[in-house]
Amino acid sequence: GDLPAGGLRWLLRQCLAGGKVTGTVWLDFVKGGRSEHNVIDQQEKALSGITVEAVKDGRKVAEATTADDGTFTLPAAADGAKLRLPAANFAQPYNGIDWLGPALVTPAIIGSYVWMWAGFAMVLIAAGLAGVPRELLEQARVDGCNEWKVFRKVTVPLLAPVLGVVTVTLMINVLKIFDLVYVISPGATQREANVLALQLYLKSFGGSPDQGVGSAIAVILLLLVVPVMILNIRRLRRESRR
Template sequence: MRAGDTVTLPLVGVAPDLMPKEARRAAAPKPEDDRITGTTWQDFTRGKGVGTLNRVDATELGYPGMKIEAVKDGRVVETATADDDGTFSFSSKADGALLRLPAGNFAQPYNGLDWLGPSLVTPAIIGSYIWMWAGFAMVLIAAGLAGMPRELLEAARVDGANEWQVFRRVTVPLLAPVLAVVTVTLMINVLKVFDLVFIIAPGSSQDDANVLALELYRKGFASDQPGIASAIAVFLLLLVIPVMWFNVRRLRREVRR
């Protein structure tokens, strides 16, 4: 598109009674010398043989709030938002660019509970993950505490150590093997977490709560991009290998003892 050109973006698929309340009668774009102007509207008129295809008719409504992007050399150089009558315009920066409607225009907005909306869905998933794995960590740590020699704790107290010093210099070092198992296990599970994000986050919030495993699934099965999915899988493996290596090395040291 060049400055002075006009563009029409007719769309269908929205029932007339579902059009936004602020939608007004669509207006045909008017050319301007230094701008690219256009209209996006509902190109549908009730009645057989009524209305003209790809032309703004008297009873047709514009799409208020529709986002239009001007793309040049693979990047967005300018974004416009349609008015209530569907009209929009770009400055001379969009000269020579292609216009596109971003996918966000057609994504259903989130209408559920706020704690599953874009701003709080990640903390909600984190809370669910902690709740799910806290029992596992507590059982292992409790077993480690139960097997800890009480004589060492009492000896530290007799030597004048306070409770914080006993905890930091005696309890934690003795629990180090157990804490290492818990930490490594949880790190691996965090890296490959998929089910919680997929189940808890609604479709409109999944982009805000996205993780590697979910993106692998979306690219491989939903978007039909197996190459990107394979690359994500390899990257995920590379992230897990150092953690696994640390765990194997720690186990070998314990076996030698």
């Protein structure tokens, strides 16, 4: 199952009683190593609050949580099934800085992304603004337009090509963002900040890899990026014909 490896052994003991599967989850280890394996000694610790799953043919058929003494009871449907302890039982809870907790990890990543790409967008927009003819702006003001109308009716249409480049580039980067999420989010809060590219990596190369699911996520990511690429190619063709 999903039992952790290492010097300490986490053991299940199960039996069939009254049409139900019962058992005990305990730490089969005593300090100093003087204990009999597969036997519950008085000095050994029972594991409470542990989720136990019964799996048949790769499908979970039952689930139970251990009591304070480490015992659990599964329905009769678990008879003959393989028992396992999911890895989530041993995932260390997040006890770090609050702003990286589940509630604020996503805004923290968004802020980092904006900070990283704001310079790129500003440079392109500033270059576009430098190319806007001042005569058109002055003519609009002479005709009675206020600054908001000048911006909306003159400046933005003239900056449309530059804004298109910035928008398309940032959309593609957002769809394939990986490094910021992987580096910033702690392991315990990674699920709350997950994105497609990170899920692709975790499914393909993380624990219990599944290359089929990873390939499916890659295809979905490609299908999301293709329309943006087509839009960008059409825009470049229109500009080249002018």
